[in-house]
Amino acid sequence: MSSNCNLQLKNKNYTCTFEITIDLIGGKWKPVIIWHLGTKGTLRFNELKKLLPHITQKMLTQQLRELEADNLVLRKVYPQVPPKVEYSLTDLGHTLMPILSMMCSWGDDYYKQLKADLQQTMAESE
């Protein structure tokens, strides 16, 4: 079908290797989850939930399961009542931190620049 290179992984096709990266850490929640685990270390389910005020329980569970399946996050269950589940980054997960860090500061710069431009525009219109 494709004239480009075709990479296959887990029944999915990619035309470029960073489609793989996007697939693993793209989406609304995954980068933030990884970021929190990377900067704060091991976190329990509800601790994560508090750090992501807008996520629903369903989404958090779902995203964590996917991250686990992709070997980016480690899930440790303590067999006790009430249950205790801890999440942390795997070694592979940690290797993503430099990328996320760059994305974070880029977003920061973009935000500041846009705010500055807005101030500029408002000042000029006076």
Place this chain on the structure above:
Amino acid sequence: MSSNCNLQLKNKNYTCTFEITIDLIGGKWKPVIIWHLGTKGTLRFNELKKLLPHITQKMLTQQLRELEADNLVLRKVYPQVPPKVEYSLTDLGHTLMPILSMMCSWGDDYYKQLKADLQQTMAESE
């Protein structure tokens, strides 16, 4: 609502600056589009389309419009028949390349590692 920091930009709310980055370059197509424009320079609509064999015309147009609105891509229309439209990265767009580059090589490593692990598993099962 949110106990975290709350950033607002263009009627959207973010709790962290890299949600902004994700919003701008996340999704299935944008990174690849930016990547092609960054590595190959100016491209016409149909040249881009050939580089992304699976994208539909609608999606390509849509993504390019969004990238343009976010000041990452420059759209230059030549007023002639048949039409000629050229796309290129803005200065801001270029600042994304180091991030995309890292994502690309990370995806590359991940792919190679997984393939290597697979070979290993197959070898052991013999």
Place this chain on the structure above:
DNA sequence: CGGTATCCATTTGGATACTG
């Protein structure tokens, strides 16, 4: 050539209720 417009299928995500 470089698009729009329309329609429709799939995917994603949210609200709510329930559970070991």
Place this chain on the structure above:
DNA sequence: CAGTATCCAAATGGATACCG
């Protein structure tokens, strides 16, 4: 505490036809 299950709404994306 850390989830499942179910249902439903919204967003995303693809096929197709048409246009200046």
